[in-house]
Amino acid sequence: MGTTFESIFRSAFAIIEEIEQHGGEAYIVGGSVRDYLSGSEVGDIDIASSEPPERIQEIFEKVIPVGIEHGTVLVRYGGESYEITTYRTEKGYQDYRHPDEVTFVRDINEDLARRDFTMNAIAMDRYGQIVDPYKGRKAIENKEINAVGNPTERFQEDPLRMMRAVRFASQLNFFIESRTKLSILKQAELLSHISIERIAEETIKLYKGKGFKLGLKLITDLGLKPYLPQLNKIDLIKTIPYISLQTWPEVIAYYTSEYSEAGVKEWVKGWKLSKRSQRNAEALLEGLLEYERNSKLTPWLLYQLPSHLYPSFARLIRARTKMDDHILQKIEKEILHLPIQARKDLAFQPKDLLLLYPDHPKGPWISETMEKLEYAVVTSVVPNEFEKIKEWVSKWNPPANS
Structure with missing residues (x-):
């Protein structure tokens, strides 16, 4: 897969090799594999492993237990941070976000089954070999966003995935396949269970995407707009x-x-x-x-x-x-x-104003006059020269008698 491939994943491959030498198994998973296969810039690299967090902590020196109850730790390696998560299955999502039950497993295929879209359900070993039980690579080649398994179940587990589908369509310029699309349309109201902070994160990523026009159209067409504050009152297509x-x-x-x-x-x-x-x-x-x-x-x-x-x-x-x-x-x-970059650059300062009008008690007139002066200098009404400003203040902007 070439030198670029090696340079992108070098440290991650070294981590996987370390885990394998200690009797475990590990793969690069998720977005980084998708981005590499689609020719996009590779972001954070996540690793999934057969080993539980306690074992990962024994293998590596610098480990931060960021989500140890869900099997996730952060490993510092080669100056970078890598999330390593134990293979797991999940059941029940009563809060529409977190699984009620997490079971650690030993098979990468079981772990991939819990993921949202086929393009994200791909794993890669340290030799660049792909594990792809849901034809995610084909979906990437076809520029298609396709839910893993039953889309209705995937969106009921975490309704934010509906926004993620639209956001991915914007970022990657992919289309959402019909079964997945229909499921979003039928279940859009589930988005009301999701915190606005999580929706906001996906929404701004959508606006940043190269296919943002497609994304905004999908927001409207799939019935997601009512759950987006203020945007729900705007025609997103005409604007x-x-x-x-x-x-x-x-x-x-x-x-x-x-x-x-x-x-x-x-x-x-x-x-x-x-x-x-x-x-x-x-x-x-x-x-x-x-x-x-x-x-x-x-x-x-x-x-x-x-x-x-x-x-x-x-x-x-x-x-x-x-x-x-x-x-x-x-x-x-x-x-x-x-003429100036900031008020401190003015050739005439408040102390000069007070010397010019010693009989005036201090008050709002000082800041009011300085504001007028600042505007006059910036707009070239008066040059930024002490004597010219002094004359301008005396003649045209003297403070009112108090």
Whole structure:
């Protein structure tokens, strides 16, 4: 399978070899095998083993018992972390997420039977040989998302798998086969049992996917939209972004700027997002509205936009306006030509204002005047020179008498 194959899985193969030398069996499983076989970038590499967690802890030096009750430990090896989970079967999902009963087994085929989709029910040994009892490799070749066994049972075990199916369709540009699709359509209401945090994670991955337009169509067609706060009130087909959005603040700013009656706070509350997400969404929305009012990148817009949001803002403009992909370079270039980068760069500071008006008691007038001054300098109404600013304040913006 070539040097690339070897370099991707080298450390994982070394772990498997170590387990085998101690009398056990192990395979690489799940998403990393799927990604490798589909030609996608390989993410986290997970390993399944015949050995129980206690035995893995004996074999390796650095082991963290992250989910030992479910047979999972984290092994640090070659500077990387690898989840190793004991082969297991599962029964009963009364909470629609966690199995009521987990049984450790010795056969990789039994372990693969509990997985969600055939493309994820593939294992690979350290020689690159594939174990594929559900024809997952064929599903990958056909670009098909197909539930393992009975799709109704798979989605009843964990209804989030319905969102995962749609998210995979977006990420991989695969289609969902008809039996699996029909099962989602019939059981969509089960999604109401799933926490909004888990749904939010899948939803943002869908928006980031190269096939996000397909994903948004599936959300609508398969009846999943009613369970997505705020998005359930929007026509997701007519409002499709021009390019994929990568973060929740981008998604929120995109919709609240035109398509949603709800404000940023309602979106954040509905999806249980962080205060940081709210601040970023508000900054992006403010910038987008300023951009659309003026049909250009104004100095004041660029000055107010936090630097960590430049890529997000560039994507947002492209998603709304179909502008070319050089917008980020344009933002970064024009930022450099601003008269100042921050208030501390002003040639005239509050102490200078107080010296200019020694008889005025301290009060809100100081910050109000500095805000006007900041805006005037950024928008080139007055140069950032001490004497020019002093004259501008004295002549045009003297504080009101208190």
